[in-house]
Amino acid sequence: MTTLPLKWLCIAAALTVSGCQSSSSLLEDYAGKIRDQMQTQIGNDGTKVFVYTLKITEPSSNHEYIKPTSRKEALIMANNxxxxxxxxxEQTELGLEKTLEMTQYCREGYIELNRLITSDRGEIRGECNESATTADREQYSR
Structure with a gap:
């Protein structure tokens, strides 16, 4: 399995793309605290699979866990x-799209096999629509 460390360059673009004000402020809270990576694996039969993971490396001080003292506060916290x-x-989907575009790992698209999203982590597992070429094997089997 090959791990491709990637710089998270998509955040600024997502800030521009996102029209949601609260999403923008959340994005600003986590700027510089998001890391991503894509692990790839090519099977003997040429099957190309990947796992793209995005993690928030440290929680924002504005979003630390505080026990709610009222129902209203609990509802606000659930909404947050x-x-x-x-x-x-949003950031996991955008990061995967940009990573696949940059690496050309799945040139003909992919099938999503699994997805896990929590408040501090996103993970998408997928299988490419095309089989591995000789060049893919050389590049991703290291």
Whole structure:
């Protein structure tokens, strides 16, 4: 399995693309605290699979866990957690799209096999639509 360390360059683009004000402020809270990587594996039969993972490396001080003292506060906290999961989902999808575009790992698209999204981590597992070429084997079997 090959790990491709990648710099998270998509955050600025996502800030421009995202029209949601709360999402923008959340994105600003986590700027510089998001890391991603893509692991690849090519099977003997030429099957190309990957796991793309995005992690928030340290929680924002604005979003630390505090026990709610009222139902209203609990609802606000639940809404904030949903907004954070939505942000992680958006950034994971965008990061995977950009990574696959840059690496050309799945040139003909992919099938999503599994997805896991939490408030501090996103992971998408997939299988490329095309089989590995000789060049793919040389590049990704190191």
């Amino acid at each position: 957690a949903k907004e954070l999961r939505d942000l992680v989902t």
